[in-house]
Amino acid sequence: MTTAQIIFTAFTLAAFGFFAYTAMKIWGLFKLTKPLERMDKIGQRISTTILVAFGQQKMFKRPVAGLLHALVWWGFLVITVGTVEMIIDGIAGSERILGFLGPVYGVITASGELFAGIIILACIIFLVRRYMVKPKRFIAPEMKPSSKMDATLILFMILVLMASLLGLNMGYVLSQGAVGSYPLSHMLIDSAGLSGGDWHTFEAVNWWIHICLVLVFLNILPYSKHFHVIMAVPNVFFARLEPKAKLDNMASVTKEVKLMMDPETAFAPPAEGEAPPERFGIKTTDDITWKHLLDAYTCTECGRCTAVCPANNTGKKLSPRKLFIDLRAAATKGERVEGGKPLSAPDRITEEELWACTTCMACMEECPVNIDHVPLIIDMRRSFVMEDSKAPNELTMMFNNIENNGAPWQFSASDRMKWAEDLEVRMINRS
Amino acid sequence: MSETKTIKVPTMAEMAANGEQPEILFWVGCAGAFDDRYKKVTRAFTMILDHVGIKYAVLGTEESCTGDPAKRAGNEFLFQMQAIQNIEVLNAYQVKKIVTACPHCFNTLKNEYPDLGGHYEVIHHATFLQQLLDEGKIRIKEDNAYHKMPMTYHDSCYLGRGNGIFEAPRAVVGALHAEAREMKRCRTKGMCCGAGGAQMFKEEEAGTTRVNFERIEQALETGADVVATACPFCMTMLTDGLKEKEQEDKVEVADLAELIASATGLQP
Ligand code: SF4
Ligand code: SF4
Numbered sequence: 001m002t003t004a005q006i007i008f009t010a011f012t013l014a015a016f017g018f019f020a021y022t023a024m025k026i027w028g029l030f031k032l033t034k035p036l037e038r039m040d041k042i043g044q045r046i047s048t049t050i051l052v053a054f055g056q057q058k059m060f061k062r063p064v065a066g067l068l069h070a071l072v073w074w075g076f077l078v079i080t081v082g083t084v085e086m087i088i089d090g091i092a093g094s095e096r097i098l099g100f101l102g103p104v105y106g107v108i109t110a111s112g113e114l115f116a117g118i119i120i121l122a123c124i125i126f127l128v129r130r131y132m133v134k135p136k137r138f139i140a141p142e143m144k145p146s147s148k149m150d151a152t153l154i155l156f157m158i159l160v161l162m163a164s165l166l167g168l169n170m171g172y173v174l175s176q177g178a179v180g181s182y183p184l185s186h187m188l189i190d191s192a193g194l195s196g197g198d199w200h201t202f203e204a205v206n207w208w209i210h211i212c213l214v215l216v217f218l219n220i221l222p223y224s225k226h227f228h229v230i231m232a233v234p235n236v237f238f239a240r241l242e243p244k245a246k247l248d249n250m251a252s253v254t255k256e257v258k259l260m261m262d263p264e265t266a267f268a269p270p271a272e273g274e275a276p277p278e279r280f281g282i283k284t285t286d287d288i289t290w291k292h293l294l295d296a297y298t299c300t301e302c303g304r305c306t307a308v309c310p311a312n313n314t315g316k317k318l319s320p321r322k323l324f325i326d327l328r329a330a331a332t333k334g335e336r337v338e339g340g341k342p343l344s345a346p347d348r349i350t351e352e353e354l355w356a357c358t359t360c361m362a363c364m365e366e367c368p369v370n371i372d373h374v375p376l377i378i379d380m381r382r383s384f385v386m387e388d389s390k391a392p393n394e395l396t397m398m399f400n401n402i403e404n405n406g407a408p409w410q411f412s413a414s415d416r417m418k419w420a421e422d423l424e425v426r427m428i429n430r431s
Numbered sequence: 432m433s434e435t436k437t438i439k440v441p442t443m444a445e446m447a448a449n450g451e452q453p454e455i456l457f458w459v460g461c462a463g464a465f466d467d468r469y470k471k472v473t474r475a476f477t478m479i480l481d482h483v484g485i486k487y488a489v490l491g492t493e494e495s496c497t498g499d500p501a502k503r504a505g506n507e508f509l510f511q512m513q514a515i516q517n518i519e520v521l522n523a524y525q526v527k528k529i530v531t532a533c534p535h536c537f538n539t540l541k542n543e544y545p546d547l548g549g550h551y552e553v554i555h556h557a558t559f560l561q562q563l564l565d566e567g568k569i570r571i572k573e574d575n576a577y578h579k580m581p582m583t584y585h586d587s588c589y590l591g592r593g594n595g596i597f598e599a600p601r602a603v604v605g606a607l608h609a610e611a612r613e614m615k616r617c618r619t620k621g622m623c624c625g626a627g628g629a630q631m632f633k634e635e636e637a638g639t640t641r642v643n644f645e646r647i648e649q650a651l652e653t654g655a656d657v658v659a660t661a662c663p664f665c666m667t668m669l670t671d672g673l674k675e676k677e678q679e680d681k682v683e684v685a686d687l688a689e690l691i692a693s694a695t696g697l698q699p
Contacts, residue, residue, distance in 0.1 A: 061620075242542065243538070243542055243593060243594045243595065244592055244593050244594075245538040245542065245588075245589050245592075245593025245594055246538070246542035246543060247502060247503075247543065249511075249543065249546035249547065250507045250511075253507045253508055253511055254511055254547065256508070257508060257511045257512055257515060258515075260512075261512070261515065280507070281505065308620065308622075310622050310623040310625060310642045310645070310646075311636070311638070311642065313622070313642075313645060314635075314638045314639060314640045314641060314642050314644075314645050315637075315638030315639030315640065316635070316636045316637070316638040317636065317637075318636070352636050352637075355633070355636060356635070356636040356638075357628055358588070358623045358625055358626065358627040358628045358630045358642065359503050359588070359627045359628030360588040360592070360622075360623030360627050360628075361588055361592040361593055362588075362592065362620070362621075362622070362623065364592075365592045365619050365620075374628075378502075378503065378505060380505075381503075381504060381505030382505040382506075382507055383505075384505055385504065385505035385506045386505065386506065386507065386508060391504060391505070391506075392633050392634075394632055394633035394634065395504045395629060395632060395633055397632075398500060398501075398504070398629065398632040398633075399501060399504070399506055399509055402496045402498070402500070402501055402509055402513065403509060403512075406461075406494075406495035406496050406513070407461040407464070407465060407495075407496050408461055408496060408500050408631075408632055409461065409465055409466075411461075411464075411465045413492060413495070414492055415464075415465070416459075416464045416465075416491060416492045416494060417440070417442070417464075417489075417491045417492060418464075419459070419463070419464055419470040419473050419474060420438075420440040420474075420477070420489075422437070423437065423438040423439075423440065423474055423477060423478075424435055424436070424437050424438070424699065425435070425436055425437075425438055425478045425481065425482075425697055425698065425699065426434065426435045426436075426697075426698045426699075427434050427436070427482075427696055427697060427698075428696040428697075428698055
């Protein structure tokens, strides 16, 4: 083993080791969440994942940004093949070990190069947009400076990653490398008027910059909103497949309602060994399911949801994006273990925000990674109403009306057919 | 030439007493039964049911709130009590098929009652009207009152995004030979009227404006004379919006059933 191999192997091990440490920490948080069945209809889940995650279907609702983003993502997938090769080469001391693939290798390297060029352009456009065009959805109270930093840092890292990829390819071509196909490198070499010779050092420097940055990038992801690069795939796979307007049935409530409606059992003491009644709805992060947490880790903070939210559009405090930013912050702190500060608090998701939602599902429709906002909002309302008996006065009145008259307004149930009285119709025969 | 007829709306109880089973149950809904404006829609839809000669019935006083607003406001207990009671009644009458003019009732009956033992074929009146038109059971002459009238359809969230029904209401508007105009935000991007999720029953939170004011402005921007709706809450919210903009004399908010009834020549 050469010194370079030893250094590289050690660095790679350290990088993957740290990634594993982060992953275990996050896995630990998932282990504390509530179960939820999401393994039905596998076929439909796979096709949704292909369309929405890999195909970026929902990103195209905004065609320009959508296309650019999709190209970056597809490029990332192609270039990852080369990254795997680089790691093998680095450890084994080989050079372009996938070269035996022949023409296939040519396709991989050539498309990787083209994507690198496209990604550089896309990142420049994204930076210009972020700092000069300043789209409205990037400016909001929940968008902390750290979030902006996060975006800028990642965009610059990607730029350097792509530049070094092209650099190492150019070095390889200039040193008469034999395998693969490098159209963009050739173009750059020609236009810069560079000529062959010993470009090995240039290639090596770029190689090291590229691969080290990849490993750093990998370790930044889980701590940033760019975790979506990894999490979006499972999140889309496990997304709800039912019509958006359907809310889940709370089985725990069904049990109690059936007991209440059955006089035989209504006053019977609970059966021996029966589990204590669950808490209804979501009060703290103790009550969330693994899918809520997955949603929170997947949110890209893109604000597509907030941009279409009718409550937000009309100046209400509600911002659907903020719900998942707050949830992630609360869950990551691991404070659940320390006794669970409510998820709804003045410095977090406020009651005012939660009651402002019209459940219009525009946020869910727009979200490119199929996050479910409305079920979370309803789950938190459930905690207010069923645990704390807390709801805006008018809603409490509405509940009373339904209980007493079977209608949300104060009308007598016996008047339900009044509309049908004296129903006369004239058929105007216009022919 | 015109003929007048009094419609006697049959209830399930009466039908059952006569040993009859209707083809379809018309679920009226609380707004359909109690809201003065929406009662007109209920009546218009009943005229259509009567006109096409389908065997239908309503539950009458045996109907109760589906529980939708309670569920959306977080009161799952109340929702399930309502649902279980309603399901008992529906199952006792062996109801198979339900039509309703309320997207909220539609969604609850169709998507949320099955988990509690209520399995029915549920269709919204927009789809039902489209079927009647397709089957030729309702015929609308080209020179009807809405011919070439600028008209815009406001998507109900629970019908559109919530259940993927975007085209049926547009097909109904299309059958009127009106000049259909789309708002900037329509179909999957349609903007809420502001009433869903139990907002209908409370004041909005503090903001810069109200959701329905914003939405009616978008409707008015199209220059439409009629804003077509397919939901009782949308109707209330947009009508209030029109009043706020002082346009209620120039622009009309009308339900699909009312438009079809009147274009067919059925008049109250
Ligand atoms: S469902 Fe609620 S949070 Fe989502 S866009 Fe509509 S009002 Fe906003
Ligand atoms: S919830 Fe979805 S749409 Fe909203 S910011 Fe997060 S990723 Fe974007």
